Amino acid sequence: MRSKPSVRSPARYYALKALHRIETQAAYADYVLQALRREIALSPRDQDLLTTLVDGVTIWRKTLDWVLARYVRGGLERLDPWVRNALRMGLYQLMFLDRIPRWAAVHETVEVARMAAGEGAAALVNAVLRRISARLERGQPVASFPSIREDPVAHLAIRYSFPEWMVRRWIARYGVEGTRELCRFQNTPRPLSLRVNRLRATREEILADLEARGLRARPSVYHPYVILVEGGLDLTAWPAYQEGKVIAQDEAAAMVPYLLDLRPGLRVLDLCAAPGGKTTAIVEWMGDRGIVVAADAHFGRLHRLREHAWRMGFTTIHVVQADGRRPFLPEWADRILIDAPCLGTGVLARRSDARWHKQESDLASLARIQRELLEAAARMLRPSGYLVYSTCSLEPEENEEQIYAFLRDHPEFRLVSAQGKVPTPFIDAEGFYRVLPHVHHMDGAFGAILEKAGTPVG
Template structure:
């Protein structure tokens, strides 16, 4: 049980608690941090350090463990989770947080280790961190990484803290330097991206509000209603958010509804709608006139969608709990969005632990689900209507290969180009919408427009 001994660094104390919980309960970092914020009252400065430590250790875990294995006799696996995570937390500060003096990083980490794990663990943490700190003081790296020339996969995986299977796939597609750039992008903190609800506000109004609050904000590079915010902003207490003028959404995701060629009066079905970022963008694109059914299999996630729709004032959204793999509205829709479940390898920057919760073998099940959604949507689409299939994945099995396979089996469909619907830098040679994080400097995305050919006139042929 954690000690109740008063300590000088509550941020480190609770960060170590969080890291222990993440490892021992296989918990998601975001959920653990949210629970801790409800449980303990910290100053804004300590809140910032808590988040930095938990997210930083989670992201850089492979790199940290590689270094620590050179200093811990018998390997990290023999240590208890408190000690192992204390070493990671201390080393993260030494390697990545230049603003913290090395002596303070070592001393404060040892103190919280003593409070939570006892004197023996504190002695080990102190000895290891002091040895590493001494090397850094001498201008020497704490440990050599695998050779880039001899083993580029191992080098990038250790240097940038990624699973080797993922690095191997990226090198095969983008080359070593492209894979390196992609790894760097996903390890860099991203600004908060907001989409302005243009039925209630203008981008200029939101930018002016943020500037008046002393926050750094700028317009998105491509989407006309995106605002990027640097620094801390508590959305839940910010009046423009409460008044439904904005929603958190990355620029690449916000451009997907543009592929749908929306207008008032359409019948639209969003098959994987929760938590509602794209659903609300669709309602906005329809001027809040028409029919929009937002379906999702997960009841809990639909609650957030309802909250967003109510907060933002959209009246045409009808929320339905349904498994999109099973048709429930035969030939009803003019437009269908399939924002398909996927590996999410284009948005790893948004969640610190996402890379560790994925396996290459997951592709098999995900590809099957995606194909089932496409088959179901094909039966619910009216002739002349369009399906927009989108993912936040970079993996070809979930993107272009999925679409090619569907088109081979469905001659009644054709692929339309995204040209003219989104900015041209995001349209590839086949007409797909494609955003590459290391090229376009935003979250990765893929989109395809599939048109169902009109039925021939009666008696034709």
């Protein structure tokens, strides 16, 4: 950039800086925003606008580019990345942020483009955004989309900004209208979801704390220790978080440990444990009595798990760096959780750029890893023990197809219904735990309970 930010619009200045880095360095939006928060001090209002712009432009990039291509001669690809992202940022404000006057969206974006790329860039951004703003003022559509009747995949992919391969797969399972609802949900900002550490606090205590801070908070309908919070909350600066009374975790993920049928004194192995949301939930359910081995192949992610365990005061978590695909505790565990790496197509609402980092071709390699984890877990589970396999994916290859293939090769295992372990709305006809975002209005999740035959020794 050619200049320091104008005092008039620091949020837009840093948003454009973040968007440029995300595009040119293939950086993750969350990491870029975290780095900016450490580097700069913004007012709460500007901090909110910065996050809104970066996440919003990232989510709606396909739609924004479709519209802009109708106004930029020669196409967006020929433009400097600073200019391209300034146009996206300005159009996002015009199309999606009603709280910002159109004149302000145009003017402030033009000024930021001038600082980033000079007078020529500012002139181009000004001309394009003013043409679009004028159409909106007259109540005219800014662009037409492909016909949903003639090409429903292209229509939904462009209208809701998703990769076509995702939309195609979802239409095959949920139909056009179901996919439309799924896309809408995945584009809707989600409230912050907190799980209360019931060994240190009650849900009522945390709700009262949040309400005293002027935040809108409500208890989950389905999970007795989850709270949903609207509005801005600086989680790490909150005393309740620092004292280990809460951890951020979606309610769908927080229900997975229910499937393990936990009780104090068990030996539990969490094979893909970091960053620790499910591990800490397991310990809570066991009353911090027993042994929980939390394993993960990634050393850096284990640091977060150790921090959570220390902060929340747990003493029975034993953290180890290990590749869960290679058995290291033969027939040791009473319970094993595999929270398997997956495409994550059920949690796109919480990860603004995840849809652009996924490829359909990734399914094959992920499925191999998932199967290797299941094979290793089968050797580490004691007879009569439970193995729970879970993902945050909506894709059959990563969920039920994986389980049925494993059961065909392992007659010593049987599928156990989730009935009685999680609320009935989340149990499908086969007995799997299944959360569909567009149906249940929660993050997507899948879980299967497998019991190993035999009588435990010792």
